Structure formats: C-alpha cells, structure tokens
Amino acid sequence: MSKVVEASRAPALAARAHPTGWARFREFVERESVFSWLMLTPPVLFLLAFLGYPFFYGVYLSFFRREVTGPATFAGLGNFVTLANDPIFWQSVGNTIKFTGAATLLKAVGGLGMALVMNQNFRLKAITRAVLLLPFIVPTVLSTVAWQWIFDPGLGLFNRLLVVSGLATTGVSWLGSPTMAMVSVIMVNTWRGLPFFGISILAGLQTIPVELHESATIDGAGSWGRFRHVTLPSLLPVIFIVTTFSIILTFFDFQLVYVLTGGGPANSTHLMATYAYSLSMGAGQMGLGSAVALSMVPVLGLLLVLLTFYVRKD
Amino acid sequence: MAQRAESKPSRRDFLKLAAGGAAVVGAPWVARNVQAKPAMITFARESSYVKNFDEHFLKVLKPAYEKLTGIKIEYQIQAAGGGAVPQLVSMVENKSGADLAWVQQEWLYRDALVDVSDIAEAVGKEQGGWYEEIKRLSVDNGKWKSVPNGNIGQLMVYRKDWFDEVGIKKFPDTWDEFLEAGIKLKAKGHPFGMSMGHGFADNYSWLYPLLWSYGVTVMDKDGKKVALDTGETAKAVDFVRKLYKEACIEDCVGWLDPHNNKAFLTSQISCTNNAYSIMVSAKRDLPDMGKVIDHALNPKGPNGQRYHALVPVTHGVFAYGPDVQAAKDFLKWLMDPKQYRPWIASGDMYFAPFLHAFDKVSEWDIEPRVKPFQKVLETGKLTSWPAPANRAHGAVINRWVVIDMFSKACTGAPTKTVIAEAVAQLKQIYG
Numbered sequence: 001m002s003k004v005v006e007a008s009r010a011p012a013l014a015a016r017a018h019p020t021g022w023a024r025f026r027e028f029v030e031r032e033s034v035f036s037w038l039m040l041t042p043p044v045l046f047l048l049a050f051l052g053y054p055f056f057y058g059v060y061l062s063f064f065r066r067e068v069t070g071p072a073t074f075a076g077l078g079n080f081v082t083l084a085n086d087p088i089f090w091q092s093v094g095n096t097i098k099f100t101g102a103a104t105l106l107k108a109v110g111g112l113g114m115a116l117v118m119n120q121n122f123r124l125k126a127i128t129r130a131v132l133l134l135p136f137i138v139p140t141v142l143s144t145v146a147w148q149w150i151f152d153p154g155l156g157l158f159n160r161l162l163v164v165s166g167l168a169t170t171g172v173s174w175l176g177s178p179t180m181a182m183v184s185v186i187m188v189n190t191w192r193g194l195p196f197f198g199i200s201i202l203a204g205l206q207t208i209p210v211e212l213h214e215s216a217t218i219d220g221a222g223s224w225g226r227f228r229h230v231t232l233p234s235l236l237p238v239i240f241i242v243t244t245f246s247i248i249l250t251f252f253d254f255q256l257v258y259v260l261t262g263g264g265p266a267n268s269t270h271l272m273a274t275y276a277y278s279l280s281m282g283a284g285q286m287g288l289g290s291a292v293a294l295s296m297v298p299v300l301g302l303l304l305v306l307l308t309f310y311v312r313k314d
Numbered sequence: 315m316a317q318r319a320e321s322k323p324s325r326r327d328f329l330k331l332a333a334g335g336a337a338v339v340g341a342p343w344v345a346r347n348v349q350a351k352p353a354m355i356t357f358a359r360e361s362s363y364v365k366n367f368d369e370h371f372l373k374v375l376k377p378a379y380e381k382l383t384g385i386k387i388e389y390q391i392q393a394a395g396g397g398a399v400p401q402l403v404s405m406v407e408n409k410s411g412a413d414l415a416w417v418q419q420e421w422l423y424r425d426a427l428v429d430v431s432d433i434a435e436a437v438g439k440e441q442g443g444w445y446e447e448i449k450r451l452s453v454d455n456g457k458w459k460s461v462p463n464g465n466i467g468q469l470m471v472y473r474k475d476w477f478d479e480v481g482i483k484k485f486p487d488t489w490d491e492f493l494e495a496g497i498k499l500k501a502k503g504h505p506f507g508m509s510m511g512h513g514f515a516d517n518y519s520w521l522y523p524l525l526w527s528y529g530v531t532v533m534d535k536d537g538k539k540v541a542l543d544t545g546e547t548a549k550a551v552d553f554v555r556k557l558y559k560e561a562c563i564e565d566c567v568g569w570l571d572p573h574n575n576k577a578f579l580t581s582q583i584s585c586t587n588n589a590y591s592i593m594v595s596a597k598r599d600l601p602d603m604g605k606v607i608d609h610a611l612n613p614k615g616p617n618g619q620r621y622h623a624l625v626p627v628t629h630g631v632f633a634y635g636p637d638v639q640a641a642k643d644f645l646k647w648l649m650d651p652k653q654y655r656p657w658i659a660s661g662d663m664y665f666a667p668f669l670h671a672f673d674k675v676s677e678w679d680i681e682p683r684v685k686p687f688q689k690v691l692e693t694g695k696l697t698s699w700p701a702p703a704n705r706a707h708g709a710v711i712n713r714w715v716v717i718d719m720f721s722k723a724c725t726g727a728p729t730k731t732v733i734a735e736a737v738a739q740l741k742q743i744y745g
Binding site for chain 1: 570
C-alpha cells in the first residue's frame with residue numbers, strides 16, 4: 001500500500017479509534033437492543049394511553065360503587081356479587097355465548113366455502129372478489145340500518161320474497177320474537193364477518209403448492225380426498241387464527257345489536273357489551289357496568305393465551 | 315365550551331380603571347372584568363324532529379344574541395333518541411363539551427348542574443306559573459337544577475278512515491274498548507302497533523299510563539317500597555298480553571322508537587302511541603294519509619282515570635363551565651317571552667311549555683289535531699310518579715324493568731314470573 005493512500009485514510013482510522021460524540025450516539029442507537037425499543041416505544045405509549053388507561057380505569061371502577069358525577073366508594077367484590085344475582089346478566093352471558101358460537105361457526109364454514117369458490121378461475125373473478133368484501137367495508141351502523149329495512153315485517157325484502165314466492169302466506173316476525181331476533185342478529189353478524197374469513201382463507205389457499213395436489217391426484221385422490229388430506233390440513237393454521245380473532249371480535253360486538261334491537265325484545269338479544277353499556281352509560285352505574293365489561297376479560301385472556309401458544313408452536 | 319375573548323383594553327380604559335384607586339388591591343379584579351365576556355357559549359340539544367324549531371334558533375335567536383352581546387353561540391346538535399344521554403354522561407364525566415344543554419335524564423348528573431332557581435322562579439312568576447308535575451323533575455332539594463323548556467306530548471295516533479270502516483266513529487274511551495277496536499281492525503288487516511322494545515319514549519308513553527290506570531304505581535310515594543307487586547299489576551299484564559296477541563302486529567314487542575313511525579307511515583298499522591311527528595311526516599310526504607290521521611288521549615283504565623307520560627325537555631347549566639354566569643344569562647334571555655314564545659311557536663307546539671300562560675294561547679289553534687297535546691300536561695306524570703325522579707328511577711328506565719315485564723309476558727312468560735322478576739330487579743336497584 002502506498003504511503004499516499006495510507007495518509008488519506010489516517011483521519012478515518014483516527015475517528016474510528018476515537019469516535020466523536022455523534023458517532024458514539026449513532027453506534028449506541030443502532031444496537032439492536034436499543035433500536036428495537038426505540039421503535040417499540042411510540043406504539044407502546046399509544047397503547048398505554050388509549051387502551052391501557054381505559055382498561056385499568058375500568059378494572060378500578062369495577063371494584064367501586066360509582067355513579068355519574070358521584071364519588072367512588074369501595075365495594076370490593078360487591079358489584080360482582082350483584083351481577084351473580086342478576087338474571088339479566090346471566091341471560092346476557094348466555095346470549096353472548098350463543099351469538100358468538102353460532103356466528104363464528106357459520107362464518108368459518110361459509111368463509112371456507114367462499115374461499116374455495118373464489119379460488120377457481122372464472123370470468124370477472126377480480127370484481128367478484130372486490131364485491132364480496134363490501135359487507136366488511138361498509139360501516140356497521142349503516143349496514144345495520146339497511147338490515148332493519150330488510151327485516152321489516154310488511155315491506156322487508158325477506159318477507160316480500162317469502163310471500164311472493166308462495167313459501168308463506170304472512171311474513172316472519174324477524175325482530176319480534178325472542179328466537180327470531182337472535183337468529184336475525186346472528187345472520188347480520190355472519191353476513192358482515194364472512195368476507196374476513198373468505199379473504200383470509202383464500203390467501204391461505206393460494207400458498208398451498210400445486211405439486212401437493214398433483215401428487216395426490218397421481219396417488220388416486222379425488223376432489224374430496226384432495227380437500228380432506230391436502231387442502232384442509234394446509235389451511236388449519238389460517239383457519240385457527242382467523243377463528244380466534246373472529247371469536248374475540250364477535251364476543252365484543254356492540255353496534256349491530258344496539259342499532260338493530262337495543263337488546264330486546266325482553267332482553268333476548270342483550271349481549272354482555274350492550275348490557276355493560278346500558279348499565280354504565282344509560283343507568284349511570286359506572287361500577288356495575290365496568291364489572292360486566294370486566295367479566296368478559298377472562299374469556300378474552302383465555303383466547304389470547306391459546307392464540308399465543310399456537311403461534312409460538314408454529 | 316365557553317372561550318374567553320382576548321382582552322383588548324384601550325389605553326383610556328386602562329387609565330379609567332387605574333384611576334379607580336385600587337391599583338394594588340383591585341388589580342386582579344379589574345383584569346378579570348376587562349376580559350369577563352366569554353367569546354363563545356356552547357349549547358347542546360338533541361336533534362329536533364321539527365326542522366323549523368332548529369332553524370328558528372339558528373336564523374333568529376342565535377344571531378340576535380350574538381348581535382346583542384358579541385358572544386358567539388355554538389349550537390351543538392346531538393344524536394336523537396337514546397343516544398343523547400350517553401353523550402351527556404360522557405360530557406359530564408369529562409367536564410367538557412357544552413356550557414348548557416338539554417339535560418335529558420338529569421337525575422344522573424344533577425350534582426354537575428348549577429342552581430337556576432333565580433331564572434326558573436322569575437319565568438314562572440312572569441308566565442302564569444309552572445305545572446306542578448315538572449317541579450318534581452327540575453327541583454332537587456328545594457333548588458331548581460334545570461329550567462323546563464317543553465313537553466314532547468305522546469298520544470294515540472290512529473287512522474281515522476280505518477276506524478270509521480269498522481264502525482268506530484269515536485276513539486275508544488277505555489282500554490277494554492281499545493282492545494275491542496284493535497281486534498276488529500286486526501281482522502281487517504290493520505293491526506295496532508304498540509311499541510314494547512328497548513326504546514325511550516313510545517314504549518313508556520302507553521305502558522306506564524296503562525299501569526297507572528289499573529291503580530298501580532311502580533314504587534310508593536317516597537321511593538322506598540316497591541308497589542308493583544299487586545293483583546292489579548297481574549291484571550294489567552294479562553291485558554297487555556291479550557292486546558298484543560289479539561290486536562297487535564307481532565313485531566311491535568321488539569320495536570325501538572323509530573319503528574312504529576315507519577310501520578304507521580307504510581300503512582302496516584292503524585294505531586300506535588307517539589308524538590305528532592308521524593302526522594308531520596305524513597302531511598309532508600304522504601298527503602292522502604296526512605288527511606286521515608288523528609290523535610286521541612290515552613284510554614281510561616279500571617280506576618276510571620286516564621294518564622299520560624311526560625317526555626320533558628329541560629335546560630341546565632353545567633357547573634364546570636368556565637363562565638357559568640354567561641351561560642345562565644343566555645338561558646335567562648332564551649326564556650324571556652320575547653324569545654321563548656316565537657321559538658315555541660316555530661316548532662308548532664311540538665314542545666309544549668309547562669307554563670300556564672300557554673294553556674290557551676292562539677298557537678294551539680294552528681292545527682286542530684295538535685290541540686290534544688296541550689291536554690297531556692293536565693294528566694301527564696313523570697315515569698317515576700309518584701316516587702322521586704332520582705338515579706334509582708333512571709336505572710329502572712334504562713334497564714327497561716317495567717317494559718320488559720310486559721314484553722316477557724307477551725313472548726310467553728307467565729304473569730307471576732314476569733312480575734316476580736321485575737320486583738326482584740326493583741328491590742336490587744332501590745336497595
């Protein structure tokens with residue numbers, strides 16, 4: 001190496017040997033352990049402010065008797081004892097389980113079917129896929145108001161179809177009987193959530209190597225055999241994750257029931273979320289309402305644990 | 315929220331003030347008074363069903379007050395129906411949002427409202443005195459916490475042409491006659507549609523009066539003892555079940571407040587209980603139907619009395635506002651007959667004043683079918699009646715305890731069970 005080149009490198013070498021303040025700072029920041037925390041801090045602060053604070057305030061409130069503008073007096077487990085003796089609370093728990101179970105099952109089965117159809121080649125495939133996403137895109141309050149019209153006893157789409165097609169002489173009371181009201185809210189939730197399943201499972205379908213299907217065909221597998229032994233096992237991780245997310249979202253559903261039935265008739269569609277809302281924001285019993293909301297957390301926690309274990313296993 | 319105007323005292327102002335000789339002791343007071351006028355007052359009200367009423371406020375009252383005082387008025391329209399109360403609760407909890415408001419279900423947050431006795435008493439004195447029943451809502455521990463603005467009258471709304479067709483020329487005078495009429499009309503394909511869902515007006519407005527007319531109240535006068543557990547309640551529940559099965563459209567058991575309007579305007583029902591907004595919509599959009607709609611008072615019950623449920627609109631000033639006095643001054647100005655009377659008239663008496671000076675005013679003659687809504691005030695009761703309108707009563711209303719007693723019976727539960735469940739809830743709520 002020539003002396004000239006060595007001389008030109010000298011300052012750089014000197015700087016490396018004795019880094020300036022700025023360079024030392026950069027070096028510190030670029031360490032993975034530091035940089036990752038720097039990136040994490042804003043979202044963590046955001047979550048603490050907008051999720052953590054309300055959550056912990058809700059937990060705090062659930063142990064107090066606290067009415068709007070009134071002072072909070074410690075009640076221990078008093079609110080939970082009150083709820084344990086409240087038949088509407090237990091009815092809303094039962095309704096929430098029925099609603100979540102039925103809607104999630106329908107969305108999973110329907111979403112799988114939707115994805116299998118969408119995975120075929122046909123004309124206007126792209127447009128059809130886009131249109132099927134609409135229920136997911138339209139604001140829930142807006143679509144629910146449209147559903148109110150669809151369920152209208154005299155002029156609603158369903159009852160008109162039933163009467164015009166001759167399947168029934170009079171229409172069904174979709175929101176008037178407790179059973180049908182629950183069926184109706186499950187139907188609307190399924191309609192809204194189906195595209196989430198459909199699109200997610202479709203994405204999973206497209207990652208299954210064609211070779212697997214080809215070799216299964218060579219081994220003599222028919223359509224059902226390929227679906228049972230190739231498609232379904234490959235899709236299980238996606239279905240599991242989507243179902244878990246959907247259970248969480250459905251469990252906490254509020255808007256749909258609030259707009260469509262208000263929890264009626266006779267509390268037959270009251271979910272834990274709508275009951276918590278009516279207690280705290282309607283009746284002003286913030287402590288009792290928070291206790292209802294907090295009662296939903298163990299279920300959410302269990303689902304999150306399951307999800308975490310599954311993801312880590314993978 | 316009220317915002318303070320930037321202080322712009324002139325040099326002359328300053329010299330005048332300085333010459334007052336209170337340069338040391340009075341300096342903070344002077345500074346405060348130089349900039350005392352707020353720049354803006356926020357007034358929150360539920361979205362009105364009467365367009366002219368809001369327009370009159372925005373086009374006449376708002377500019378007039380702004381011109382008079384230089385204070386900007388922000389008219390904040392809130393969601394209508396049940397959505398307004400959570401918004402108010404949220405505002406009160408966060409101590410923000412408005413300086414004064416239509417304080418729906420004010421028992422939830424009376425502590426956050428200032429004493430407006432000076433305004434209410436002066437208004438009452440000047441305008442014929444207040445109806446007694448409304449004092450049980452607005453007066454708390456001897457102090458007026460809100461100034462009543464008007465009652466949204468709820469009456470029987472019916473299709474006169476269809477009633478005529480089945481030979482009923484006069485609206486039924488008793489609940490039994492009402493049932494008979496309903497059976498006849500349902501047989502002709504025109505059922506009644508009496509709301510029983512989780513709404514906030516059209517369900518209470520007939521179920522509570524019906525219960526009262528059976529001689530039953532929910533609580534005793536002091537709000538200490540549950541009064542619902544009687545044989546008369548059982549008779550009222552049995553009656554409503556029969557009325558629902560034999561005279562009503564099946565859906566009405568789950569109806570929220572907009573549903574009966576929609577069903578009536580689409581000719582699916584012949585009678586419901588509502589404010590006169592159905593007639594307004596029909597006259598505007600369905601003129602033929604608009605001609606054959608009429609209103610009637612609630613029928614009398616076995617005790618020979620007829621009752622109506624009040625749906626009161628009251629205005630209150632929030633104690634946490636930055637300039638409570640400015641908000642009170644504005645409320646006082648609004649309730650002055652020079653402003654108040656044309657404002658109420660602009661809404662075609664949709665908001666009926668709780669003041670006796672309005673009992674016989676010519677504004678009631680604008681439409682003969684509106685006139686019965688004045689009568690609501692004479693027999694109108696708060697849903698808490700005869701008990702105090704307090705937080706516990708609010709819980710009964712927002713948990714639909716009484717409404718669900720009836721709706722459960724209509725959907726198959728035995729009378730004894732629904733009453734027992736309602737009584738258990740009342741005992742839990744009232745402690």
